[in-house]
Amino acid sequence: xxxxxxxxxxxxxxxxxxxxxxxxxxxxxxxxxxxxxxxxxxxxxxxxxxxxxxxxxxxxxxxxxxxxxxxxxxxxxxxxxxxxxxxxxxxxxxxxxxxxxxxxxxxxxxxxxxxxxxxxxxxxxxxxxxxxxxxxxxxxxxxxxxxxxxxxxxxxxxxxxxxxxxxxxx
Numbered sequence: 001x002x003x004x005x006x007x008x009x010x011x012x013x014x015x016x017x018x019x020x021x022x023x024x025x026x027x028x029x030x031x032x033x034x035x036x037x038x039x040x041x042x043x044x045x046x047x048x049x050x051x052x053x054x055x056x057x058x059x060x061x062x063x064x065x066x067x068x069x070x071x072x073x074x075x076x077x078x079x080x081x082x083x084x085x086x087x088x089x090x091x092x093x094x095x096x097x098x099x100x101x102x103x104x105x106x107x108x109x110x111x112x113x114x115x116x117x118x119x120x121x122x123x124x125x126x127x128x129x130x131x132x133x134x135x136x137x138x139x140x141x142x143x144x145x146x147x148x149x150x151x152x153x154x155x156x157x158x159x160x161x162x163x164x165x166x167x168x169x170x
Contacts, residue, residue, distance in 0.1 A: 001073050005141065009065040009073060010051070016058045019081050021049045025071020026132050028146065031063040040146045043068075045132045052102055054078070055095045056085070068141035069133065113152050121151040122161050 003009060009020060009027055022044050029042035044050055044065060053059050058078055085091045112124040125147070126138050138147065144158040151158075 001075050003067040003071050003073060005067055005069050007067045009067065009071075010061050012061055012064045014061040016051065016054050016061055017078055019049055019051070019054060019076045019078055020065075021074040021076060022046050023072040023074060025073075026068040026129070026141065027065040027071065028068055028142070029063040029065050040142075040149045043129070043150075048102070049076070049098055052099065055098065058082070069136060118151060118153045118157050119161055119164075121153070122147070122158070125151055 003025070010018075012030075012032060024046050027044040028040050029044060031039050031041050033039065041063060049055065050065070051059075051061055053062060085095070108128075112121055112128075115121050115124060129138055133141070139162065142150075144155045144162070148155045148158045
């Protein structure tokens with residue numbers, strides 16, 4: 001399945017009828033909280049099978065995944081996934097390795113958040129995303145608010161950082 005920038009892969013609250021393997025592209029995962037706050041809490045990238053919290057057992061979808069660019073995804077019926085999990089003795093190790101990779105990614109992202117200055121955090125985020133964005137500038141697919149959420153600063157700080165690097169795009 002091909003999704004284009006802005007198209008939704010899954011929505012917060014969906015039952016989880018499918019799992020998805022990201023073949024190419026990037027997705028942001030947004031969560032709407034009861035108080036109305038919308039928070040970007042994850043970036044999905046090629047090689048991942050999602051939702052992560054449903055790799056072993058089904059659970060309602062935790063956020064809405066939105067394509068940041070043209071992306072290709074393999075749609076896997078959850079019933080097929082869970083049947084293979086029971087029948088294929090190699091499948092649990094495959095899932096454990098996927099979760100390990102995601103934990104390592106999260107550890108790397110947490111390390112990035114504890115680096116000194118906001119400029120250093122912005123640089124680390126840009127370098128990581130460049131691996132998957134194929135030259136598309138960060139500001140073409142994330143808002144300043146979203147960049148701020150990913151590096152732990154306010155939108156105004158992101159704006160100042162972008163102006164300082166000649167990337168002023170609001």
